[in-house]
Amino acid sequence: MKKPVFKRLEGGCACNHVRYRLERSPMIVHCCHCHSCQRLSGSAFSINAMIETDQITLIGDGAPTALEDDPLMHRCPKCLLPLWGNHPMIGKAIAFVRVGNLDKADHLIPEVHYHTASKLPWVSIPQNVPTFEHGNEGDSLMDKEAQSRLNTKLERSELPPDRVD
Numbered sequence: 001m002k003k004p005v006f007k008r009l010e011g012g013c014a015c016n017h018v019r020y021r022l023e024r025s026p027m028i029v030h031c032c033h034c035h036s037c038q039r040l041s042g043s044a045f046s047i048n049a050m051i052e053t054d055q056i057t058l059i060g061d062g063a064p065t066a067l068e069d070d071p072l073m074h075r076c077p078k079c080l081l082p083l084w085g086n087h088p089m090i091g092k093a094i095a096f097v098r099v100g101n102l103d104k105a106d107h108l109i110p111e112v113h114y115h116t117a118s119k120l121p122w123v124s125i126p127q128n129v130p131t132f133e134h135g136n137e138g139d140s141l142m143d144k145e146a147q148s149r150l151n152t153k154l155e156r157s158e159l160p161p162d163r164v165d
């Protein structure tokens, strides 16, 4: 699938306290139809854009914070809306931005759908987009450039603190 030309996208929380800008195009955009995503979104699925955390610039008054019992999710401290999360296996250098929080969410189109086994029956997925009944059982679906962007961040975050110079 050919990706559209990237324009820096802006987004924010429900009360406008936290505003941010994505400085480059995400590595990949996931759509997840698992029960947990349905529950947390209060809807049919979640859409997450995977990007380097340092490519998110805060442009509003506030900065996101995390709740004690949900330390991986970055939320607005006022309205508590979740903005982006970290994956426990991937680390803090990579963020999963909730695409619905963007002002122009239509600019990011899911490139893969996960957990379609629990997809709501009325949701139809375009035929040319890869789907997985559960998680990703196979290889990465990212293109080469995105894969190397991810690898760079993983290698850095894997260094134990005492070895970082």
Ligand SMILES: [Zn+2]
Pocket: 013, 014, 015, 016, 017, 018, 076, 077, 078, 079, 080, 081
């Ligand atoms: Zn807010």
Ligand SMILES: [Zn+2]
Pocket: 032, 033, 034, 035, 036, 037, 038, 046, 115
């Ligand atoms: Zn999910």
